[in-house]
Amino acid sequence: MTTRPVRIGIIGAGFSAHFHLASYRKVYGEAFEVAAIAGRDPAKAAALAAQFGIPRQYASADELLADPAIDIVDLCVPNNLHVPLVLQAAERGKHVICEKPLGGFFGPDGAGADWTADGYSRAAMLDAVTEQTRAVEEAVARAGITFCYAENWVYAPPIVKLNRLMAASGSTLLRIQGEESHSGSHAAYSRRWRTAGGGSLLRLCAHPIGAALHLKHEEGRRRDGKPIRPVSVSAQVAKLTAIPSFEAEARKHIVTGWEDVEDWATITLAFEDGSVAQLTSTDTRMGGIRNYIAAHGSKAVVTANINPNTTCQAYTPDGAYFDSEYLVEKTETKEGWSFPAPDEDMVTGYPDELRDFIGAVANNRAPRSDLLLAMDVMLVIYAGYLSAAERRVVDVLPYLQR
Ligand SMILES: NC(=O)c1ccc[n+]([C@@H]2O[C@H](COP(=O)([O-])OP(=O)(O)OC[C@H]3O[C@@H](n4cnc5c(N)ncnc54)[C@H](O)[C@@H]3O)[C@@H](O)[C@H]2O)c1
CATH class of the missing domain: 3.40.50.720 (NAD(P)-binding Rossmann-like Domain)
Known part of the structure; x- marks a missing residue:
């Protein structure tokens, strides 16, 4: 200490x-x-x-x-x-x-x-x-x-609660669904593999993939003292903004200009206990950021909505009335109904994450979001790219164990 x-x-x-x-x-x-x-x-x-x-x-x-x-x-x-x-x-x-x-x-x-x-x-x-x-x-x-x-996402309060409810109910997590999507990154580096390392699957889906792997790691640790790991991966990627009829549209509300990276991806993970996770990400979704995980357990079903959530619902006939006020990440307009985030950092899990990390170092203990999770996420994502390119299910276990 x-x-x-x-x-x-x-x-x-x-x-x-x-x-x-x-x-x-x-x-x-x-x-x-x-x-x-x-x-x-x-x-x-x-x-x-x-x-x-x-x-x-x-x-x-x-x-x-x-x-x-x-x-x-x-x-x-x-x-x-x-x-x-x-x-x-x-x-x-x-x-x-x-x-x-x-x-x-x-x-x-x-x-x-x-x-x-x-x-x-x-x-x-x-x-x-x-x-x-x-x-x-x-x-x-x-x-x-x-x-x-x-x-x-490991620390986002809705996902922490989901995990607690799964633990309390003694559920086997049979199927996990999740998504992180929005209307596109504006960062120049994200357009190219050379600077980004991939497209939506890497930049966005790393979050739901991380959460799903974490939930299965946790389930295994509480039941058998060891994490449940992924064994195989199947994925598809696409560039939806390259659809000709979309390209021909004069007015665009979503980010375009993706070079050698995808703007949509979906991935299915199979775990060693036979359970599955279905996760999706895209840079082409309008209406504000969509971040959620749903867990279908044997004794409970829980949906964790990070964004949007209904803690605060607002309506204004003219978005200009809210000009001076931040609402929520990636909304195209403030007009009409919206779901303002009262404290986006908190619901996204950032302060609790940093608190855990400082406590882990101060007390020489493992953090909740650890190196095993970081490595599993990386290997699953690149196994996903291989699966999408070769249109086949990829066994990821040999890479995890190498
Ligand atoms: N967890 C999340 O929700 C979340 C959200 C956004 C970004 N990120 C991650 O954060 C990381 C950074 O993304 P960002 O959005 O902050 O990018 P950014 O471009 O806004 O900031 C990157 C910073 O790194 C600096 N930098 C670049 N090379 C450097 C060097 N050699 N030495 C020192 N500084 C250097 C740049 O000057 C810049 O200030 C990425 O890995 C991204 O995946 C995570």
Whole structure:
């Protein structure tokens, strides 16, 4: 147990760094300090440091990692930097909070900026990602650090309640359904495999996949003392925005411009106990973000609506009346009926997630969202890409056990 506050260093100064910092402010019951920040854009990092009272700013991730006072590095950087920075942090003996996903495939060694994933072997991608997960697992074990996988759905209060109801009822989780969808990422990096590592299946479906795997891990641990793992994967992907009649429409309400990545994906996981999960994601859904998990158990059925939910329902005949007020992520309009989120960070699970991570490091215990979950999510997603490309069910167990 540490005797002084846990000191956290944030790497990255964009969207996720901002919501992590806002959520650290809502963490209670743990002694900690956000002590430093490093971003590629010093002005953005300085603005966050000023807004959130962070005492030290470094010009690079390397410099922050070299600070002996930092206990945990919180990686809020693009996906392609996750694995390299986790490995560097482990070498320096720093605990890690890693945003989702754990890593990904961004092109073969030596690939130029114009590399595209079109026609590239998905089997080779899955092999490469399997090697990545093994490298991270070994580095974390060797260094004896705590790896915290920032899958906030594990901590989202509706999903926590779903899990408790499944535990209370002693249910076998027969079937899990879930979705994360919205009208499209606006981030430029998301358009291309080279910078994103995949499309909707990786960026969005990582959340429902993470939640479904977590629920089966938990069910196995409470019944038999070990997690129930996935054994096979079947997936389909598509680019719905390439449908000619849609392309011909003059007025668009959803994001377009996807290059070599999909904007829709669906994946079915089969688990070692014979249960299944059916999960979907798309960047083409209007009407605000749709985030939910439904569990069909043997003794209970529970739907966990992260977004939208009906805690607050609003109507206005003119969206301009709500101009100064945030409603909910990714709505195209504020007019008509809407479902404003009273506290989006809380219902999304961010403060509870960070509280668990700080407590895990302070008390030398495992976090609820751990490395096993991070690795299973990665391998399931890339097995999904292989399944979609070869139009077959892929056995994922050999990759999990490699
Ligand atoms: N859990 C969630 O709900 C959620 C939501 C959004 C994003 N994310 C994850 O967060 C991660 C970052 O996404 P984002 O939306 O914050 O992206 P972003 O582009 O808004 O921010 C990324 C930041 O990383 C910085 N950066 C890039 N290279 C760097 C380097 N070498 N050293 C230091 N800083 C560097 C950039 O300057 C930028 O400030 C992604 O992995 C994404 O999957 C998670």
